[in-house]
Amino acid sequence: MINDESIKKSLVSVRNIKKYFPVGGGLISKAKSYVHAVDDVSLDIYTGQTLGVVGESGCGKTTMGRLVLKLLNKTAGEIYFKGEDIYKYNKQQAKHFRTKAQLIFQDSFSSFDSRNKIGKIVGEPLVVHNVAKGQELEDRVAGLLRTVGLKPELMDEYPYTLAAGQKQCVGVARSIALYPEFIVADEPISALDVSVRAMMLNLLKDLQKSHNLTYMFISHDIRVVRWLSSHIAIMYVGKLVEYAETPEVFAHRLHPYTEALLTAVPIEDPTLRHIKCEILLGEVPSPVDPPPGCRFAPRCFLANERCFKEDPQLEERRPGHWVACFEDFEGQAEIS
Amino acid sequence: MGMGKYILQRLAFTILVVLVISILVFVLTRVVGNPVDILLPLTATTEQRELLTKQLGLDRPMIQQLGDFLKSAATLDFGDSWTQRRPSMEVIFDYLPISALLILCAMAIAVLVAFPLGIIAAYKRGSLLDRFLTVLSLVGICMPPFWIGLMLMFFFAVKLGWLPTSGIGTWKHFILPAVTISFRPMGNLAQIVRYEMTQQLGEMYAITARAKGVREINLLRKHALKNIMTSSITMIGNDYCKQLGGLSAAVEVVYGFPGFGHLIKETIQSMDYPLLQAEVFFTAVIVCLINLIVDILYAAFDPRIRY
Amino acid sequence: MAKKNTIKNTAKKKVTLWKRFRNNKAALIACIVLIVLLTMIFAASVFTSYNVNTSDLRARLSPPGTPGRAGNSNHILGTDQLGRDLFARLLYGGRASLRVGFTVTVIGAIIGIVLGLSAGYFGGWTDMIIMRLVDIWSSAPTLLIAMTVVMIMGPGEGNLIIALSIASWTLFCRMARSQALVMRNSPMVESGHAIGVSTPQIMSKHVAPNILSPLVTTFVIETAHFINAEANLSFLGFGVQPPDTSWGLILGEGRKYLVQAPWIVIYPGLVIGITVLCLNLIGDWIRDEFDPLAVKH
Numbered sequence: 001m002i003n004d005e006s007i008k009k010s011l012v013s014v015r016n017i018k019k020y021f022p023v024g025g026g027l028i029s030k031a032k033s034y035v036h037a038v039d040d041v042s043l044d045i046y047t048g049q050t051l052g053v054v055g056e057s058g059c060g061k062t063t064m065g066r067l068v069l070k071l072l073n074k075t076a077g078e079i080y081f082k083g084e085d086i087y088k089y090n091k092q093q094a095k096h097f098r099t100k101a102q103l104i105f106q107d108s109f110s111s112f113d114s115r116n117k118i119g120k121i122v123g124e125p126l127v128v129h130n131v132a133k134g135q136e137l138e139d140r141v142a143g144l145l146r147t148v149g150l151k152p153e154l155m156d157e158y159p160y161t162l163a164a165g166q167k168q169c170v171g172v173a174r175s176i177a178l179y180p181e182f183i184v185a186d187e188p189i190s191a192l193d194v195s196v197r198a199m200m201l202n203l204l205k206d207l208q209k210s211h212n213l214t215y216m217f218i219s220h221d222i223r224v225v226r227w228l229s230s231h232i233a234i235m236y237v238g239k240l241v242e243y244a245e246t247p248e249v250f251a252h253r254l255h256p257y258t259e260a261l262l263t264a265v266p267i268e269d270p271t272l273r274h275i276k277c278e279i280l281l282g283e284v285p286s287p288v289d290p291p292p293g294c295r296f297a298p299r300c301f302l303a304n305e306r307c308f309k310e311d312p313q314l315e316e317r318r319p320g321h322w323v324a325c326f327e328d329f330e331g332q333a334e335i336s
Numbered sequence: 337m338g339m340g341k342y343i344l345q346r347l348a349f350t351i352l353v354v355l356v357i358s359i360l361v362f363v364l365t366r367v368v369g370n371p372v373d374i375l376l377p378l379t380a381t382t383e384q385r386e387l388l389t390k391q392l393g394l395d396r397p398m399i400q401q402l403g404d405f406l407k408s409a410a411t412l413d414f415g416d417s418w419t420q421r422r423p424s425m426e427v428i429f430d431y432l433p434i435s436a437l438l439i440l441c442a443m444a445i446a447v448l449v450a451f452p453l454g455i456i457a458a459y460k461r462g463s464l465l466d467r468f469l470t471v472l473s474l475v476g477i478c479m480p481p482f483w484i485g486l487m488l489m490f491f492f493a494v495k496l497g498w499l500p501t502s503g504i505g506t507w508k509h510f511i512l513p514a515v516t517i518s519f520r521p522m523g524n525l526a527q528i529v530r531y532e533m534t535q536q537l538g539e540m541y542a543i544t545a546r547a548k549g550v551r552e553i554n555l556l557r558k559h560a561l562k563n564i565m566t567s568s569i570t571m572i573g574n575d576y577c578k579q580l581g582g583l584s585a586a587v588e589v590v591y592g593f594p595g596f597g598h599l600i601k602e603t604i605q606s607m608d609y610p611l612l613q614a615e616v617f618f619t620a621v622i623v624c625l626i627n628l629i630v631d632i633l634y635a636a637f638d639p640r641i642r643y
Numbered sequence: 644m645a646k647k648n649t650i651k652n653t654a655k656k657k658v659t660l661w662k663r664f665r666n667n668k669a670a671l672i673a674c675i676v677l678i679v680l681l682t683m684i685f686a687a688s689v690f691t692s693y694n695v696n697t698s699d700l701r702a703r704l705s706p707p708g709t710p711g712r713a714g715n716s717n718h719i720l721g722t723d724q725l726g727r728d729l730f731a732r733l734l735y736g737g738r739a740s741l742r743v744g745f746t747v748t749v750i751g752a753i754i755g756i757v758l759g760l761s762a763g764y765f766g767g768w769t770d771m772i773i774m775r776l777v778d779i780w781s782s783a784p785t786l787l788i789a790m791t792v793v794m795i796m797g798p799g800e801g802n803l804i805i806a807l808s809i810a811s812w813t814l815f816c817r818m819a820r821s822q823a824l825v826m827r828n829s830p831m832v833e834s835g836h837a838i839g840v841s842t843p844q845i846m847s848k849h850v851a852p853n854i855l856s857p858l859v860t861t862f863v864i865e866t867a868h869f870i871n872a873e874a875n876l877s878f879l880g881f882g883v884q885p886p887d888t889s890w891g892l893i894l895g896e897g898r899k900y901l902v903q904a905p906w907i908v909i910y911p912g913l914v915i916g917i918t919v920l921c922l923n924l925i926g927d928w929i930r931d932e933f934d935p936l937a938v939k940h
Contacts, residue, residue, distance in 0.1 A: 071836055098839030111834035113849045125838040174838070353782045361791060478867075478919040480874045483894065483912030486901055494902055581784035586875050590898065601879055604790045612791065619784040627782065 017077035052225030055235035108171025119155030165196035253331030350624035435595035442517035454529025476523025482586035502592030536560035573630035670928035693728035739889035744870035755815025763823025867922035
């Protein structure tokens with residue numbers, strides 16, 4: 001139910017958001033073309049739930065995450081947080097919003113000022129918003145480190161002394177320092193070794209329970225998203241192509257791209273591997289000034305003439321299940 | 337982008353550079369300095385001054401002077417040199433080739449010494465030779481070249497009498513100036529070669545430890561060579577430009593070598609504007625051409641680079 | 644308890660920094676030599692009783708160690724063609740050399756950093772114009788132009804500084820721009836925004852300290868470079884003029900006496916070389932020590 005009503009009920013609502021980046025634009029001319037990084041996306045995220053945003057690299061999912069946190073300027077559309085448009089906030093509201101919505105980076109280490117010690121990095125949000133200082137600040141930082149499963153003594157170390165998983169935990173501690181309600185996690189585990197990924201995911205899940213967090217979980221790996229998310233949004237070259245609750249998406253795959261993505265998950269049975277090759281043919285189209293029509297059409301095995309001319313709009317095909325496709329498709333392949 | 341288009345682009349840029357620099361020097365010399373004061377003795381009368389001003393065309397409006405200058409410069413005519421009383425182009429062609437050759441010799445010496453030295457030093461780190469390389473690099477990089485020149489002259493020409501102290505004539509006259517100029521590029525090159533070789537050797541040992549075979553080691557050697565070549569070419573090109581653009585002047589003065597650097601110094605000190613303009617023009621052109629050659633060589637050594 | 648821990652650890656960190664510095668023998672020696680040299684140059688009158696320009700024609704071209712006349716101290720490094728004490732001239736001349744090298748680099752750094760940061764921060768037109776300018780300037784024979792400027796304005800320390808500053812800004816401009824670009828797109832800055840740090844605070848607390856160390860390194864090494872450039876131009880007669888003196892000028896005047904009195908040439912060159920070497924070693928040390936990524940590998 002993506003409508004005006006749901007803006008009030010949900011924690012975060014995205015309405016027809018667009019973000020175009022200019023490209024080229026030389027000495028004399030203005031930018032001739034634009035990258036349509038996010039193109040007319042609408043969705044809702046409800047309190048305490050997790051929206052998984054899935055897509056191949058370059059599909060605009062990271063841009064989407066930045067827009068929702070107002071870390072980028074939008075081109076068009078609205079984003080509501082608790083029913084209020086975050087792009088219409090005044091200065092005070094904007095500062096307050098920064099305490100309520102946070103970001104977890106793919107590579108937290110690169111987001112740290114590596115000249116600072118871990119204690120300072122984790123405590124910085126508290127200092128910036130005048131929440132705590134002195135002994136109280138140290139206690140809060142120690143508590144945060146304990147929460148993410150690190151020893152408080154680490155606060156006097158520099159981040160480069162830590163292992164990758166620990167660095168990521170420090171990033172998480174920094175993000176939850178202000179007790180936010182909403183966190184965008186941008187590929188939080190893809191830079192980690194397989195061995196520590198599960199630990200990280202469990203940490204995020206535990207924090208969600210204990211802090212009543214709402215996540216927007218961005219990933220290219222639909223398996224991870226399935227395990228963590230209550231809802232899934234699938235993006236393709238700036239467009240939202242399918243959006244529903246997780247079990248619904250897996251039970252009824254209404255967009256051919258979703259079907260392709262799901263079957264692209266490594267399949268144990270070697271006899272079934274050919275499916276992937278069969279479905280995802282062709283190249284990912286460039287998001288620079290895309291042609292009219294469905295963006296998936298050039299790779300789609302169902303594509304007909306109409307798909308190349310018109311752009312399919314998101315519509316509710318099954319209750320709570322939104323899809324942007326002209327064809328009445330439903331995936332048939334076996335998914336474990 | 338094709339190579340042809342790239343070269344065209346670079347040529348356009350060269351023209352821009354030459355134009356900007358020429359106009360800059362032209363305006364600078366006409367606005368701030370007055371050559372009449374330098375060309376005539378202090379005792380000259382007002383009439384004499386006015387006459388010379390008229391002869392040199394300095395009484396006309398600046399824009400007109402500049403226009404005339406650019407028009408004739410387009411045909412490579414910079415006018416007669418005021419001090420040598422013959423076409424500036426002629427003077428340039430008397431001095432430029434000999435310096436170009438001298439600096440080329442210097443670069444050749446630098447390469448011939450630095451490459452083997454750097455490679456051996458990389459294989460035998462900490463050895464006597466390695467230390468010698470460090471000292472040589474430090475001397476080359478830190479000591480003023482003209483001082484090195486004076487020292488070499490003192491020992492090899494004055495004390496030992498092996499080589500002539502100054503002047504020009506035989507190939508022997510080239511040795512000391514060329515060696516002197518070679519010190520700085522030699523120091524830099526030796527360090528580049530040693531560094532790249534050390535990096536690659538480290539990887540080679542890692543691979544040998546994994547026993548992956550001779551082929552990959554050869555591959556790495558090639559890789560090291562490619563890295564060395566690309567960084568050396570850039571360095572040599574840059575240094576060649578700087579030397580020809582006046583850096584060699586001090587060394588040429590030390591050895592009384594009648595080269596381009598020497599000429600630049602004399603020209604500026606005597607405020608010989610037509611000759612100065614010609615020198616500015618030629619150095620700018622040469623710098624751009626050398627940069628172009630460096631880019632092309634770069635592409636030859638690193639096939640990934642396409643223009 | 645936790646607080647005590649912090650203090651102890653900070654102390655420990657400082658100790659290790661000092662230890663690393665001490666272990667880097669070359670940098671340590673360079674620092675000591677440079678400090679001694681600077682002290683001697685700026686407190687020259689304490690170290691020598693001679694004046695820069697007091698000539699004593701009867702004592703001309705005396706070799707190093709010649710006893711001074713009329714109860715004066717020894718000529719430690721000998722005298723020059725006018726019988727002036729070389730040691731005193733080196734100390735006083737060093738002031739001009741260091742002044743030129745330092746001032747030229749400061750001017751270049753200010754101009755270059757302002758232009759480079761604007762280019763990186765504003766991008767587009769501003770970036771385009773500034774970087775074209777840098778490209779053109781890098782292809783220009785700057786030494787030739789510097790000599791011309793000195794000659795037109797009249798040789799002397801002030802004009803030499805102006806002329807050399809023509810060449811000293813491009814490197815800083817390129818560096819500042821690339822740093823600004825890196826920082827503009829860095830997750831560190833984004834992370835600061837995400838937790839609500841204001842842009843000026845991000846700039847002063849995070850960006851500035853991180854770009855400081857490469858800039859300081861460049862500054863130190865460029866100072867060395869321009870001390871050499873001063874020597875080069877003064878040697879050719881385009882720089883400091885008598886009765887003032889500088890290391891380059893001492894060499895320029897003394898080179899004619901190379902055969903009779905080689906010390907007039909040997910010592911000034913050595914002093915220049917040692918100063919430049921020390922600055923280079925210190926520059927390298929700063930780069931290695933304060934680059935947060937280079938050290939830790």
